[in-house]
């Protein structure tokens with residue numbers, strides 16, 4: 001920890017752009033911001049003040065744990081202990097809880113970097129079974145007082161950028177009622193996938209490696225001696241299947257759905273409680 005109380009080191013994505021912000025409120029956390037962790041992105045000058053955004057994994061800012069639990073609790077309730085338990089598992093090997101942070105300061109100096117920083121939003125990313133290049137996004141939330149000002153878009157765009165920078169190529173998510181928001185951001189209707197919420201200690205090290213190693217990093221991180229690959233099993237006799245029927249595509253409020261069975265207005269999928277749920281995905 002450095003003198004300002006921030007954990008030092010570790011990569012961190014810095015992101016932002018010039019954009020309009022109205023009157024804003026400090027929410028959840030007023031914390032010192034370290035130069036080491038949060039680089040200057042861009043600034044919008046508002047009179048004598050400027051503003052900067054960044055996306056940081058929670059495990060690099062453990063002092064934000066309580067504020068993050070409060071942000072999620074504000075939206076979805078559940079016990080604080082349960083939230084903290086989930087959030088404490090954030091790691092580079094997934095699930096990863098990403099925080100959208102905002103800092104403000106005098107525009108005439110780089111002091112915004114050292115000014116108080118506030119928690120604006122959160123998204124959690126998990127690996128997807130059988131899809132090494134995909135991630136599942138959940139618990140997307142922007143602080144209530146800050147909604148409708150573009151932070152949700154920036155949270156999702158920064159999350160995509162964070163995932164893409166680590167070699168992932170597709171994001172999946174489910175939503176009960178925010179399908180139009182996600183469609184607006186480029187998500188299309190998709191099919192269910194199985195996310196890996198947490199990796200049990202009972203899982204074999206081989207499987208663990210499959211899920212915990214980001215794509216592209218496998219060759220660099222493995223320390224096991226190279227074992228000659230076994231020859232692939234012989235191919236079965238070739239049976240040429242009939243060509244599939246052409247897909248039926250429909251347009252649902254501007255978004256091309258891949259199946260005629262679902263649209264942004266109606267989904268054939270349901271959650272564990274039987275409520276309709278929309279599966280969506282985006283190539284990043």
Ligand SMILES: CC(C)(COP(=O)(O)OP(=O)(O)OC[C@H]1O[C@@H](n2cnc3c(N)ncnc32)[C@H](O)[C@@H]1OP(=O)(O)O)[C@@H](O)C(=O)NCCC(=O)NCCS
Pocket residue numbers: 075139140141142143146147148149150151152153154174175176178180181184
């Ligand atoms: C969903 C949520 C993250 C959106 O955040 P936000 O900061 O209000 O959204 P933004 O202001 O960034 O909106 C981004 C764009 O999406 C559009 N948009 C926002 N909500 C929308 C909705 N429900 N339907 C359609 N479009 C929507 C905005 O008009 C904006 O368009 P623009 O960028 O072209 O101007 C936020 O409302 C939230 O936290 N909701 C509660 C938690 C939740 O439901 N999370 C989703 C779980 S699946």
